[in-house]
Amino acid sequence: MAHSLATTDNEFEGATHAATIGVLVFVLRYEDLCAGDSVALHPLTHDGAGFEIGRASEVRPPAMEGKTFLLPDRFVSRVHARVVRRDGKGFLEDAGSKLGTFVRGERIQGPVALADGDVVEMGQSLFVYRLVDEPTAVRMMTHRAGFAFGPTRTLCPEVMRLAVDLDRLARSDQPILLLAETGAGKEVAARYVHDRSGRAGPFVAVDCGAIPEHLVEGELFGHRRGAFSGAHEERKGRIRSAEGGTVFLDEIGNLPGTAQASLLRAIQENEVTPVGADRGQKVDVRWMAATNVDVFSEKSGFRADLRERLAGYVGMLPPLRKRREDLGVLVAHLLARRGVERASITRAAARALFLGDLPGNVREIERSLGSACLLMGDGPIDLQHLSALRARAASEKEEPASEPPGVEATDEVRRNKARPPRERIEAALFRAKGSQVEAARLLGVHERQFARWMDAYGIPRPRKGPSGG
């Protein structure tokens, strides 16, 4: 299989391939969030394929040299870990490093089989392991530093696939429906299509969920002068404002039923009838829509005929928690957009920010970094600078949490307050997204006891704030 990894994109089109090739992606270093130097490492194409990861002797961009991926991370040992494929599976093994190798938040002892989406930490560096099929591995190798997508790049196989599809569809007039959670980048994807569409008209985004129900039709289709009291001027409406361009109907799943019927007519006829008018007016627009509501379920109350009209192509943008390999380029991009040229983050804050569920997706990272950059001063971003995460952790604490495997309080810990191994403490902190209070609760001990253990192992303590973590 190694030999068939060609460097063209289309070689394997149409064939079906099992996702069996492991690709470890270097995502970011906590010490330099602005670097944006994420890169996909050698794919594990066949048994015996593998490489080492170690510290670069001088400061320079991370790069593969021979069979070693060299990182400018002073917390990484000269030879830190090895990745190898055996019996069709990717294994990670610590090579006797000083500070250890962590998979899913736990320090590994022997070789560990990696699973799709696994987060790996070494020193102050973060990696993500992805399992892909052969064409995708080819694509990732062709675009090791990421595939151009919107204002940044993507190293996520699913987003690369989406970007390729959108590229191909861009010049057609096929309607496109994007499904994604809030803040995942639906508008970014819609603009990506518009920018490649060759359409000279504008890109007009309408947040269908934000318009009061009684105003929706006027907002979309416009109105005639005198159509209702207060309509002193004729109004074009958003759809006609996009003439020659693209209408992007965001949060379409929240469009009220009456407006759904009018919109269906507009899409079918390419014609809109302003409120108060007796005749429709032709429009030339590209229709795009997005939703985080499952409009394919009957329960959503969304009209099936409208859905069919909009769904010329249905694209899914994965939530950020399923594409953490993109965190490096996204973070660098978001910081550059704010004019930040240097930023670092403590390990506890990085774990809290990057390894949680990220329900607000890219927007959540954007907001958190935005305020953290104003608060951090000259030091690294620390837990105390991540106010939204702290607030959420505090509210989640109210609800009973299920105990994670390997972290739960053992009787021994509870009775004797015996100091658990370092990796257990770190795993608890990881599960608790960096909150000391929550990690202590997971281990069933008082926060002060937990803090003493952290000190004993030299684990840096976040400064205290309202959530105690």
Ligand SMILES: Nc1ncnc2c1ncn2[C@@H]1O[C@H](COP(=O)(O)OP(=O)(O)OP(=O)(O)O)[C@@H](O)[C@H]1O
């Ligand atoms: N691939 C990306 N590259 C750069 N920035 C991105 C990317 N994806 C999202 N963002 C940024 O994250 C923020 C949220 O993105 P966007 O508005 O596209 O999300 P959305 O899914 O449309 O959100 P909502 O559900 O709230 O409408 C924006 O500031 C956007 O610039």
